[in-house]
Amino acid sequence: MRKIARNSQNLPLKRGTWSPEEDQKLIAYINRHGIRNWIEMPKAAGLLRSGKSCRLRWMNYLRPDIKRGNFSMEEVETILKLHEILGNRWSAIAAKLPGRTDNEIKNLWNTRLKKNYVKNNINTAAQAPKLQGTQTSTAEFKKRKLSENIDVPLPTAPKILKPEDSEGSPKLPISYFSSSFNLVNDLIINENQIIEENVGLLESNGEDCLWGPQFSTEGQTCRVEDYGDTCTVEMWVQELLHGV
DNA sequence: AACTCGGGCAACCGCGAGGTC
DNA sequence: CGACCTCGCGGTTGCCCGAGT
Numbered sequence: 001m002r003k004i005a006r007n008s009q010n011l012p013l014k015r016g017t018w019s020p021e022e023d024q025k026l027i028a029y030i031n032r033h034g035i036r037n038w039i040e041m042p043k044a045a046g047l048l049r050s051g052k053s054c055r056l057r058w059m060n061y062l063r064p065d066i067k068r069g070n071f072s073m074e075e076v077e078t079i080l081k082l083h084e085i086l087g088n089r090w091s092a093i094a095a096k097l098p099g100r101t102d103n104e105i106k107n108l109w110n111t112r113l114k115k116n117y118v119k120n121n122i123n124t125a126a127q128a129p130k131l132q133g134t135q136t137s138t139a140e141f142k143k144r145k146l147s148e149n150i151d152v153p154l155p156t157a158p159k160i161l162k163p164e165d166s167e168g169s170p171k172l173p174i175s176y177f178s179s180s181f182n183l184v185n186d187l188i189i190n191e192n193q194i195i196e197e198n199v200g201l202l203e204s205n206g207e208d209c210l211w212g213p214q215f216s217t218e219g220q221t222c223r224v225e226d227y228g229d230t231c232t233v234e235m236w237v238q239e240l241l242h243g244v
Numbered sequence: 245a246a247c248t249c250g251g252g253c254a255a256c257c258g259c260g261a262g263g264t265c
Numbered sequence: 266c267g268a269c270c271t272c273g274c275g276g277t278t279g280c281c282c283g284a285g286t
Contacts, residue, residue, distance in 0.1 A: 037271080039270080090274075106275075
């Protein structure tokens with residue numbers, strides 16, 4: 001039997017869709033007092049909701065900086081690129097998309113992008129401009145990061161080359177990365193820092209490096225560039241979004 | 245018009261991290 | 266150091282609505 005959730009006054013908590021009145025109460029309270037304690041907030045604001053529910057409603061819907069409406073091509077493109085690198089780490093992806101929430105991005109992925117992405121990978125794996133390297137679920141990622149006894153091989157990690165390392169390397173194809181390259185690059189750097197912590201840990205324990213020949217992101221994009229005009233990112237995103 | 249079905253999205257749940265006592 | 270509390274995250278559920286029959 002399901003337990004009925006109750007608030008701190010032992011009143012049964014309301015669940016389901018929020019009414020405009022509840023929204024108003026929450027907004028008014030936060031505007032007046034700010035956010036201090038989500039657990040106490042519903043009581044103080046006169047809402048029969050759990051603190052969690054209030055937080056979710058505010059974060060995903062009521063915040064003034066939420067951008068509503070359809071995702072732009074650029075946003076979708078960014079999500080796809082970041083998902084390649086970060087996997088299902090929606091909050092990290094959302095952090096790079098001002099005004100978009102993790103829930104919104106997660107829903108977009110689950111309802112629209114995922115199936116087309118899978119289909120695309122099956123049908124045109126060779127054409128899709130994919131960044132190779134990590135595509136790791138959060139649970140997997142955390143497990144690896146925190147585990148002191150990693151006994152499974154880590155995926156091949158992209159390595160960021162320092163400027164001096166990249167001498168003679170092909171230049172980045174601007175058409176592919178355009179404005180979001182720095183974004184992707186930043187994230188890869190962050191990921192590498194974490195992965196390198198693991199490697200450092202293992203190496204300091206006298207273990208071998210976990211992955212074989214390292215490669216640069218620049219090397220990867222060169223492969224992308226090899227596809228030339230036959231498959232631009234824009235075309236790919238179109239296909240993911242509209243299946244055309 | 246009535247019904248079914250599927251997609252989209254808001255909300256809930258469980259879990260883990262981090263802070264405090 | 267462990268218990269407890271709060272917060273945040275990702276996975277999942279369930280409702281609503283429009284399209285199709």
